[in-house]
Amino acid sequence: MSAPIVKTVGLRKSFGPNEVLKGIDLEVTQGEVLCILGPSGSGKSTLLRCINHLEVPNGGYVWVDGQIIGYELRKDVLHELTVKRLRAQQSQLGMVFQHFNLFAHRSVLGNVIEGPMVVRGLSRAEATERAMALLDLVGLAEKAEAWPAELSGGQKQRVAIARALAMEPRVMLFDEPTSALDPELVGEVLEVMRRLAASGTTMIVVTHEIGFAREVADRVVVMIDGEIRETGPAEAVLADPKDPRVRSFLGRVLARPAECDA
Amino acid sequence: MTKPAPLRPKPDGAGSSVQLLPLSELPGPNLAMRKLPHPGRWLAAAVVVLLLAVLVRAFALGNIRWEIVGEFLTAPVIIKGFGWTMLITIAALALGVVLGFGFGMMRLSANPVLRYVAWFYVWVFRGTPVLLQLLIWFNIALIFPNLYIPGVVDVKMVVVMTPFVAAVLGLGVNEGSYLTEVVRGGILSVDKGQVEAAHTLGMTPGQTMRRIILPQTMRLILPVLGNSAVGMLKFSSLAATIAMTEMLNAAQRIYFINGAVIEMLFVCALWYLMGTSVLSVGQFYLERHFGRSQGGRA
Numbered sequence: 001m002s003a004p005i006v007k008t009v010g011l012r013k014s015f016g017p018n019e020v021l022k023g024i025d026l027e028v029t030q031g032e033v034l035c036i037l038g039p040s041g042s043g044k045s046t047l048l049r050c051i052n053h054l055e056v057p058n059g060g061y062v063w064v065d066g067q068i069i070g071y072e073l074r075k076d077v078l079h080e081l082t083v084k085r086l087r088a089q090q091s092q093l094g095m096v097f098q099h100f101n102l103f104a105h106r107s108v109l110g111n112v113i114e115g116p117m118v119v120r121g122l123s124r125a126e127a128t129e130r131a132m133a134l135l136d137l138v139g140l141a142e143k144a145e146a147w148p149a150e151l152s153g154g155q156k157q158r159v160a161i162a163r164a165l166a167m168e169p170r171v172m173l174f175d176e177p178t179s180a181l182d183p184e185l186v187g188e189v190l191e192v193m194r195r196l197a198a199s200g201t202t203m204i205v206v207t208h209e210i211g212f213a214r215e216v217a218d219r220v221v222v223m224i225d226g227e228i229r230e231t232g233p234a235e236a237v238l239a240d241p242k243d244p245r246v247r248s249f250l251g252r253v254l255a256r257p258a259e260c261d262a
Numbered sequence: 263m264t265k266p267a268p269l270r271p272k273p274d275g276a277g278s279s280v281q282l283l284p285l286s287e288l289p290g291p292n293l294a295m296r297k298l299p300h301p302g303r304w305l306a307a308a309v310v311v312l313l314l315a316v317l318v319r320a321f322a323l324g325n326i327r328w329e330i331v332g333e334f335l336t337a338p339v340i341i342k343g344f345g346w347t348m349l350i351t352i353a354a355l356a357l358g359v360v361l362g363f364g365f366g367m368m369r370l371s372a373n374p375v376l377r378y379v380a381w382f383y384v385w386v387f388r389g390t391p392v393l394l395q396l397l398i399w400f401n402i403a404l405i406f407p408n409l410y411i412p413g414v415v416d417v418k419m420v421v422v423m424t425p426f427v428a429a430v431l432g433l434g435v436n437e438g439s440y441l442t443e444v445v446r447g448g449i450l451s452v453d454k455g456q457v458e459a460a461h462t463l464g465m466t467p468g469q470t471m472r473r474i475i476l477p478q479t480m481r482l483i484l485p486v487l488g489n490s491a492v493g494m495l496k497f498s499s500l501a502a503t504i505a506m507t508e509m510l511n512a513a514q515r516i517y518f519i520n521g522a523v524i525e526m527l528f529v530c531a532l533w534y535l536m537g538t539s540v541l542s543v544g545q546f547y548l549e550r551h552f553g554r555s556q557g558g559r560a
Binding site: 052087118163 | 464
């Protein structure tokens, strides 16, 4: 077993009176693929967004590869980091959004080179060379000059994955990456994610794709009402959940035909 | 429970009887087709032509000497005045855009002090007439007799505040207060996901604003900026009131002497129309440039 790279400690988050995360303790090891499952409103997306500090937790903290995200520990007190240092940490956590969020005013290539050029200071030539390799990886090298508005949903999401990979993150976070796609476009995105997983990328994936979780995930976590109710190897959790509410959730999901999971 | 009455087909009114064509009587595919006539359009055209004729007759027979219009259309003093008009327009618009973007971003700043300052700016300069502001700028020496910034400048205000400077400041600062609100709205309408994506790539707020938000804001507010440019060209005529020898002022000086009032005003109207037409063409190309990512739709 390799070393942990992400650890959340007692992570809590509320929106108004609504407590969405009720103290999440989670550990992810180097190279692991973790799928987070759970019904709508269970807090799984919020957990992911707290890990990269898009949402600021109300309690607890996130540790990634030696650093606490958003803070610096001095004499048992967490001191808030400057925005610049926070962003440097965030750039180490690649994020893929449900709605792609490609920069609408940049071409496909422009989207992928933006981060490396602006944040890491690469020259346009060097950034372009590496971006083309990544676009090749997701099978979209020939679309480099296209605008996002001209792409299908599946293509947009593959560009978004290439854009996140361009920052060479330590961990890739996926927030329901196929939920906004037409059913016939889900496969191409999952295929890219499958290849990433095979190459040893550490991945945390919030998803409804039970099939993908079963096939690719090293471990599955099931969240219900802001708590982790079940965790373990995919096969074990999916086949024989201990928690009754997890069992009823999985029963509902597994009963549906596969394409409805999208 | 009473059942609602079933819908019955309306009885056919006179002249709108439905044609019933049995299958056996259907003609072949190659039929001549006749478009619906549009008598309203012909009527409208006739009315417009008539009105135009009346107008043309009025202008032709009225008390206006066209040869004077033609003569002064290219008079050096008018062309020079138009040059000043354009210069005021461009300088004031540039100032307004800079102020609009600056205060527009301040309006949305996390820093409450900056937010209030921007709000106050809009409140003052959008809340008073631009003509009044022009007069105040022109007479600002009554409040600040000297322009004094330690170690930078120390001069008499009356020397600095020429009619041109007052016109640019008055029009530009006023326009900036409107554009502040336009920019604020533009920034707010950029999808929040764009900002989140920039943050996850590690871009700082400044980089996100400059590289992601503002370029997309530009596309949204260009139609309004085009309006501003056209409006500014026309409002620059207000500078005539503070002794700025732009085109309208030049025209007035001429008709005070030769009495050709309507002729000189027509000369100005023609030049203004020319100027606004040129600006509209420029707007078209700018919108096409910033809308290119939308496949030419924007």
